[in-house]
Amino acid sequence: MNNLKSILLVGIGLAAGFVSCDSGSMRRTPGHIYAPDMTYSRAYDAYTSNPNFEDGQTSRLPVEGAVARGHQLPDHLMEGDTNAYKTFTTALRFNEEEVKEGGRLFNIYCGICHGAAMDGNGPLYNDGNGKFAAKPANFKDGKYVHMQSGQMYAAIKFGKNMMGSYAGQLDIKQRWMVVAYIKKMQSQNGGDPFAFGAAGTVADTAHAKGKVMADASTATVPAESKDSKKKATHKREEY
Numbered sequence: 625m626n627n628l629k630s631i632l633l634v635g636i637g638l639a640a641g642f643v644s645c646d647s648g649s650m651r652r653t654p655g656h657i658y659a660p661d662m663t664y665s666r667a668y669d670a671y672t673s674n675p676n677f678e679d680g681q682t683s684r685l686p687v688e689g690a691v692a693r694g695h696q697l698p699d700h701l702m703e704g705d706t707n708a709y710k711t712f713t714t715a716l717r718f719n720e721e722e723v724k725e726g727g728r729l730f731n732i733y734c735g736i737c738h739g740a741a742m743d744g745n746g747p748l749y750n751d752g753n754g755k756f757a758a759k760p761a762n763f764k765d766g767k768y769v770h771m772q773s774g775q776m777y778a779a780i781k782f783g784k785n786m787m788g789s790y791a792g793q794l795d796i797k798q799r800w801m802v803v804a805y806i807k808k809m810q811s812q813n814g815g816d817p818f819a820f821g822a823a824g825t826v827a828d829t830a831h832a833k834g835k836v837m838a839d840a841s842t843a844t845v846p847a848e849s850k851d852s853k854k855k856a857t858h859k860r861e862e863y
């Protein structure tokens with residue numbers, strides 16, 4: 625029994641030795657390689673030069689017009705399309721949680737100027753004593769309480785006078801979530817609710833026809849979901 629054990633141990637030891645010697649020497653002198661294209665990749669590594677492209681770079685930009693997974697299709701809204709802003713809206717639907725997320729984003733990116741209370745008096749302005757000289761829009765003010773969602777969206781995308789663009793910080797869905805949050809707060813203050821476009825249609829048509837599909841003041845659950853249990857439990861599938 626003992627003999628058998630020691631024979632086994634020696635055997636295992638020798639095998640391990642061979643394996644380690646073998647792999648060690650393989651790295652230095654490969655000798656014969658079966659299927660070399662498996663040992664040495666034929667693909668160009670990222671950041672290496674590449675003779676197949678004019679600019680000699682292997683890393684390429686995505687094809688023009690490509691949309692990243694999980695992101696919205698581009699909105700095609702142009703700066704200066706001031707009439708289009710007004711009727712511009714979205715086919716997205718938000719549940720309460722997403723409007724809350726809009727509020728979180730508002731407090732990070734907008735509240736510093738526009739104020740967490742939407743009064744246009746965030747810490748950066750501070751009644752004119754803050755570091756930012758321009759008076760931010762007061763979302764409680766009549767002019768802004770009734771401002772169309774699309775115009776707000778445009779302000780986020782392109783900026784407005786002294787306010788810079790937030791397109792780099794907020795993707796399309798996040799911009800609308802922020803607008804939905806502002807509109808919800810405003811609707812509790814006599815303002816208009818967030819106007820959604822019809823799901824699955826070109827974004828701006830429904831609002832242009834004056835159809836208000838859902839009322840942000842009523843918990844911003846999409847109007848359609850209320851009468852369809854299936855939709856209500858699978859809200860995220862709508863995107």
Ligand code: HEC
Nearest residue numbers: 733734737758759760761776779780784785786787790802
């Ligand atoms: C650095 C300060 C600052 C920040 C941060 C800021 N804004 Fe503004 N915002 C302003 C100022 C100033 C104006 C007034 C511009 C004007 O009318 O001249 C303004 C105007 C607006 C308007 C009115 C646009 C219009 O057409 O009159 C909206 C809507 C708006 N901001 C939304 C936002 C949102 C949403 C965010 C966050 C993503 C944000 N702002 C972040 C300073 C800021």
